[in-house]
Amino acid sequence: MVEDPKPGELNEFFDLPDSPAWWAPAPIDAEREQYRVALVARLGGEQGLQQRALLQRQNAVHAAMVGKPMQREAENTGRVLDGSAGQPGPANCLEWRLFQRQAHRYPMIEHPTELGAYILRGHGRLRVYLSGGDSVGGRLRHEVSDRVVADVANGFEPVAHLHNHPFMFDRKPGDRLYTTEDSKNDIGGALAPSLTDVQAYRNMRERFGLKGAWLTNGLDSIHYTSEDFDRLSAWD
Known part of the structure; x- marks a missing residue:
């Protein structure tokens, strides 16, 4: 239980056998293909769904906010676009299953929401602390992160914090x-972390040694190392 839960907030814990299958690229099953086809239709073609096109579109939206704090968000999309941070690739099976679980609660295209998950490995096990609710954005609960800290003390590696950037x-x-008015043309789906995200990652690295951060839109993902946290911008 958490204090003052947000609408629809659900915090879950999974302890699973570790397996190479979790880390392999997710197959395009019927549900994932239906999601992809629906996005292509909304975006006017395959090109619009390419991660580089989404990043360029979001970068332009933020760059146009001249003289406003949110203009700085273009710093991180710029660094991902120039290749100085992040490793892009297809979503892996673990990312897809967690995304799918949230999408079964709230259809991602019709009613976009965000999930967040701490992913840990150790002792032949995979541990996942998954949080999601009826909103974009979410709270990082100390009730959850305290358990992550305890797991790390017991020999689990904090592999990544995962969250999704939904299409909007x-x-x-x-x-x-x-x-x-400034953000109405930002359709999301781009996988550069926000300045707030990066600040949170740095705090997690300091508190329990977070090794990486993963962003996904259910089809593509970009993985960031803890070294990337210093290449990316956060709020000063």
Whole structure:
């Protein structure tokens, strides 16, 4: 239980046998293909779904916020675009299963939401602390992170913190997606961490030695190392 839960908030724990299958690229099964086809239709073609195109689109939105704090978000999309941070690739099976679990609660295209998960390995086991709710964004609960700290003390490696960047279509200022006039053309799906994300990653690295951060949109992912946390920007 957590204090003052957000609407739909659910915090779950999974302890599973570790296996190479979790880390392999996720196959395009029927559900994943249906999701991909729906996105292609909304984006006007395959090219619009390419991660580089999504990053370029988001970078342009942020760069246009001249003189406003959110303009700085273009710093991180820029670093991912120039290859100085992050390793892109297809979502792996673990990422897809966690994304799928959240999508079964809230359909990602019609009702975008975010999940967050701590992923740990050790003693032949895979441990996942998964949190999600009926919102974009979420709280990093100490009730969850305290258990992560305890696991690390018991020999588990904090492999990554995972969260998704959903696609957000038909945005209107003041909606449930925290849309403003400046951000209404940001359709999401781009996998550069926000300045707030990077600050959180640095704090996790200091507290329990976080090794990496993963961002996914259910199809593609970008993995960041703990060294990348210093190449990327955070709020000063």
